[in-house]
Amino acid sequence: MAPHVRHPGHSHSLEEVYVSLAGGEWRLTNMDWTAPGPGGLIYNEPGVLHARRTTDELRLAIWCLRIGNA
Secondary structure, rough: OOOEEEEEEOOOOEEEEEEEEOOOEEEEOOOOOOOOOOOOEEEEOOOOEEEEEEEOOOEEEEEEEEEOOO
């Protein structure tokens, strides 16, 4: 994500994991914005309201979305 961009709060029926590589902040329901730093993990359970944003730096992350039963 480019600097100063916000992906608004949303939820969905799929679980997802992010591995933070650079920049960015995440927020889950009832949680303040947090910057996990390089190597930090972010897990979004199905149905949980979550959002992400950038400040002065861009955000780079690996995104994994579970779409099937394993």
